[in-house]
């Protein structure tokens with residue numbers, strides 16, 4: 343298998359190193375808007391080469407992995423699926439835009455390409471995915487953050503909430519995922535993953551809690567439906583390279599890649 347990775351930061355870097363050790367992976371094309379980042383990463387790996395863009399590689403690549411930014415994802419998904427190549431995306435927030443999402447899904451159906459979304463920084467998506475095969479009554483995501491992870495949010499300033507004055511766990515937002523991703527863009531990926539997988543952006547409820555004692559982001563996913571109900575709690579450790587990214591996000595990308603390239607898998 344030949345891979346192209348767009349974005350050589352915390353997730354792309356860890357994923358490329360893991361892919362380099364997989365026997366099924368024969369070649370890894372790396373690209374980054376900071377050209378040096380792709381070259382530095384390629385120099386540490388056996389199968390990788392830095393390229394300026396992935397356009398030429400689409401003629402012989404089996405899978406593109408986006409680990410860059412929402413802007414990058416918005417630009418490359420149509421190009422990749424338009425050529426009939428599979429893409430795995432980490433900047434899932436790009437799928438919030440209904441017109442864009444429906445457009446790229448339709449394009450992928452036309453060419454037979456797949457748009458793949460790993461579970462990222464949240465656990466419990468296996469249960470949510472299974473539940474979505476039947477009737478779901480409720481999906482709620484409760485995200486708890488340290489004030490430092492949310493201090494610059496305009497919505498909170500407009501509501502007169504000074505995050506630094508909060509002394510105990512406090513709910514600062516409750517509403518539909520569609521509103522949450524608009525007001526809290528840094529929370530967009532997990533809310534988008536859960537919404538796309540389950541009952542959509544309007545029916546998925548998001549609660550955001552600020553806890554001065556929280557050392558990193560945690561997510562509680564609650565699902566109720568005809569299957570019964572489940573609660574999953576994830577207490578994340580930040581990436582050592584990018585503290586605003588949870589380490590689990592890179593691990594989920596590696597796990598998803600293993601599942602894509604191997605012909606056996608367990609769980610959803």
Ligand SMILES: NC(=O)c1ccc[n+]([C@@H]2O[C@H](COP(=O)([O-])OP(=O)(O)OC[C@H]3O[C@@H](n4cnc5c(N)ncnc54)[C@H](O)[C@@H]3O)[C@@H](O)[C@H]2O)c1
Pocket residue numbers: 348349350351352353354373374375376379409410411412413414432433434460461462463464531532535583584586587588591
């Ligand atoms: N799905 C999830 O649960 C989840 C969790 C954490 C992060 N993310 C998302 O994954 C993406 C990558 O996260 P990260 O922690 O690796 O970020 P990072 O900032 O550590 O690395 C991103 C890299 O992409 C490069 N880049 C940015 N725009 C680019 C473009 N247009 N073309 C080429 N390269 C570009 C940057 O130069 C940087 O090297 C982000 O969008 C982040 O929000 C998703």
